[in-house]
Amino acid sequence: MLKKLFFGIAIGFFFVYLAFKGVDLRGIADGLKNANLSFIPAVVALLVLIQILRSYRWGIILNPIRTIDQFSLFSVTSVGFLAVVAIPARIGELARPYLISTKTGVSMSSAVGTVLVERVFDGLSVLTMFFVMVVFTPLPPWLIRGSLLFLFIILVFLGFIILLIFRREASLNFLAPLLRRFPERWHLRLTDLIDNLIDGFKIIPHRKSMCYLACLSIAIWVTDAMAMYILFFAFGFELPLSAAFVLMVIIILGIAIPTAPGFIGNWHFFCVLGLGLFGIHKTDALTYAIVLHFLSIGVVVILGLAFLPFNRFSLSDIKRRLSINHDAS
Secondary structure, X not given: OHHHHXXXXXXXXXXXXXXXXXXXXHHHHHHHHHOOHHHHHHHHHHHHHHHHHHHHHHHHHHOOOOOOXXXXXXXXXXXXXXXXXXXXXXXXXXHHHHHHHHHHOOOHHHHHHXXXXXXXXXXXXXXXXXXXXXXXXXXXXXXXXXXXXXXHHHHHHHHHHHHHHHOHHHHHHHHHHHHOOOOHHHHHHHHHHHHHHHHOOOOOOOHHHHHHHHXXXXXXXXXHHHHHHHHHHHOOOOOOHHHHHHHHHHHHHHHOOOOOHHHOXXXXXXXXXXXXXXXXXXXXXXXXXXXXHHHHHHHHHHHHHHHHHHOOOOHHHHHHHHHHHHHHO
């Protein structure tokens, strides 16, 4: 785990170097001074709304396993996303499953499954909007190829999930010979983990719920793009709404790379890269990236810290919980 931490931090520093290379620091200071702050409250309100929508959507995905009140969901979601931005290399992704498991008794493996369903909806929603934007905005071939590759990975993963849901016994039988190659203790644990993980996919056979989740996912990412678009006005960028959607996709692809806490470095570099496609000077683009990052991460940190006293955890707690879940199974 320490290797992952150090690797993520090293990658983050590399992206920081790329983002700041050739940038006029005085220009950044001037850009921050001249920014129109009247747009900031609207951006912050949209960022908070995104967290509310995320917690509500997660509750729907969890509902076939257990119905959980919205306050608990928002509390755990807030702390969970704080862990994602605070712990390098995406290790914090396990915080939400751990916290909801300790609060409700839902198997942690099943909770991980619900988060995977979330990620599939997020990926499909973002890429659907991106390919719609491609019709209106000419984009470089590398970006389209990268998005197609990302789409292919998501569709393969979705197909695997569907197979596990509708051919559960056959899938477990298929995996059994592979799992038996592990020592007996690990073989039993992995079998239980996969079995519980599949329970996290229970929402998938419910067509109406799936359609509702698709609409919620699109709403989440449209809200995110609108926050970016409104922030354009704070810096005087005369860019179309489609630019915000393209920028959002590029940043998402960038922060998918495991890096330093808070996505420092890759967020800034890929934001600069995205705005550069629309002719924004690198210094101005980096100034925008710094403010967008500060607001986005700031909302997550403030909400997370507000609920942290009620949702404390550590990495050792998460590891122990996984062990308990397996032993209980």
